[in-house]
Amino acid sequence: MCRALYVLCLLFLLVACGSDDSSYTDIEDENRVLDFPQPDFFPSPTYDLEANPPTEKGFELGKKLFYDGRLSSTGVISCGFCHIQEFSFTHHTHIVSHGVNGALGTRNAQPLMNLAYMEDFSWDGSAAHLDAFPIIPITTDVEMNESVGNVIEKLKADEDYQSLFAAAFENENIDADNMFKALSQFLIMMVSADTKYDKVMQGNAVFSEEEASGKAVFEAKCASCHSGILFTDQSYRNNGLPINPEYNDIGRERVTGESDDRYKFKVPTLRNIALTYPYMHDGRFQTLSEVLNHYDSGMDHTENLDPIFINDNEIGIPLSDTEKSQLLAFLQSLTDDNFILDQRFSEF
Ligand code: HEC
Ligand code: HEC
Incomplete structure (x- = not known):
């Protein structure tokens, strides 16, 4: 309450003194x-x-x-x-x-x-x-x-x-x-911008061989949607998740009313992805391995499936076991430990 009064007084002074700069400084200090x-x-x-x-x-x-x-x-x-x-x-x-x-x-x-x-x-x-x-x-x-x-x-x-x-x-x-x-x-x-990935990109760390290979697979197979430094192009896409009949969540169509947007969801950032399980809009996958298995062989050809995933008779992004472990190593490099420990944001 005292502080409220103090600020009120300052405001009064401000009005009273017109262009007196010192009162501005006081408010900034506050x-x-x-x-x-x-x-x-x-x-x-x-x-x-x-x-x-x-x-x-x-x-x-x-x-x-x-x-x-x-x-x-x-x-x-x-x-x-x-x-x-x-x-x-x-x-x-x-x-x-x-x-x-x-x-x-x-x-x-x-x-x-x-x-x-x-x-x-x-x-x-x-x-x-x-x-x-x-x-x-x-x-x-x-x-x-x-x-x-x-x-x-x-x-x-x-x-x-x-x-x-x-x-x-x-x-x-x-x-x-x-x-x-x-x-x-x-x-x-x-x-959040202080991951191993960021350090490598700034020339302050080096990737292991596994991580470096994972980055190459990621750029070839994932970065068209999870793109740029934020790891999302912020578009809405259908990545082929089988419909969950419990919710039948139509996604972006809920906002636009367009049937072309049915089953499309925002491409999520992949920063801190190792920490944010479970995955997808309905949390259906517990692990990143399950996510990779989905891209490799778990997709359904539902309405508005993104054309990127459709090749001849196959749908999905084929991934070998080696590519999967390389991708997992790369995704781990996107964790920012300083962010999750930053006291400025913590409750206590
Ligand atoms: C056509 C665009 C597209 C491509 C290509 C793509 N994704 Fe995704 N990704 C999405 C969308 C959209 C979602 C969210 C889907 C949902 O929840 O309905 C998603 C979700 C994810 C998630 C879960 C994120 C979370 O917060 O729950 C991970 C992990 C992921 N993608 C990794 C990958 C990897 C690895 C690749 C390459 C093998 C890849 N994605 C390729 C569009 C794409
Ligand atoms: C009961 C759990 C719950 C509570 C409480 C909650 N959230 Fe959320 N939050 C969610 C869920 C679930 C989503 C995803 C919503 C969706 O897509 O419909 C979300 C999404 C968000 C997003 C969007 C993030 C993005 O990348 O688009 C913001 C911002 C957010 N919440 C902030 C808040 C704030 C601020 C509060 C308190 C006023 C709050 N949330 C309370 C569960 C919760």
Whole structure:
């Protein structure tokens, strides 16, 4: 509360003193803009950092919100409940996510990292802006099953949140707009770019022979979709998974209404892939070996199967046992241990 008053006074001074530069400095001291950790070998962020620059207090607020069960109706399901840092912010071992009272969702929780570079969000791209994304988990009945209005009421009644919102945002409002902005400030700072692969690419490490061969197989057989430094071209494709009758998830068609998009899902990044099992939108594969067996010999010719997988009478990407072990070695080199140990993002 004191801090809120302090900021109010500063604002008053600002207005009163007009162009007095020293008051600006005071406000900056109060809430520093954070340096966005842009790796020089990454593309420019798609997230508008000028519209919502991550600040020290905004990040702190976003982190508190991310780990706060009060964003759910039962008070126990936080964002961090399904997005666990150790597993690159996925819901370790859960095939599909578990929300309030153990309710089952239909999809596997996605990793949270490098979100500042994504064009849209979720397996089918149903959210076009990161700031709009949290409405989905908060209000979905099998996830947090809460209303945004209720969440705001709970936050308004809490003194810690009163001072954090006041410190983080000039208008000091405890409202949905600021809550979503703070969550985004926390999420976009999660940049993961420090894997063995990155070190090799920067000339600071060397691949084993197995890894190097795996990289060559990957570039020949996988990189058309899992492309570039983010390991995704961010397109929607059908990679031939047999339809799971339990969910019959139509994927991208849910968003566009186009039958051409039936069974297409976002090409996922493969960064930290060794940590984010189980795999695919419905978590059907427990191991990367199962994933490789799927590409080699497990595909179904369902509607809109990507043409890349169709050759004469065969479907899939033929992989020998040697190529499979080389690919596995390469995929392991995409793990960023510093990211999952980074205290800035951890709950405690
Ligand atoms: C009950 C488990 C659960 C909870 C709680 C949850 N999520 Fe998720 N999250 C998921 C699942 C499952 C997906 C994939 C959704 C889909 O494709 O429909 C996902 C996807 C996402 C994505 C998209 C990532 C991408 O690459 O497109 C973001 C961002 C995200 N969650 C952030 C959050 C935030 C912020 C919260 C808290 C407000 C939250 N999640 C709470 C399970 C959960
Ligand atoms: C035509 C594009 C395309 C090609 C080529 C391709 N993939 Fe995929 N990959 C996808 C899509 C789309 C998904 C998500 C499918 C889903 O869940 O419905 C995916 C999912 C995955 C996953 C699971 C990721 C996760 O987070 O659950 C792994 C691992 C993977 N691919 C590895 C590979 C490897 C290795 C190759 C080469 C042998 C390859 N992919 C070739 C499009 C492709």
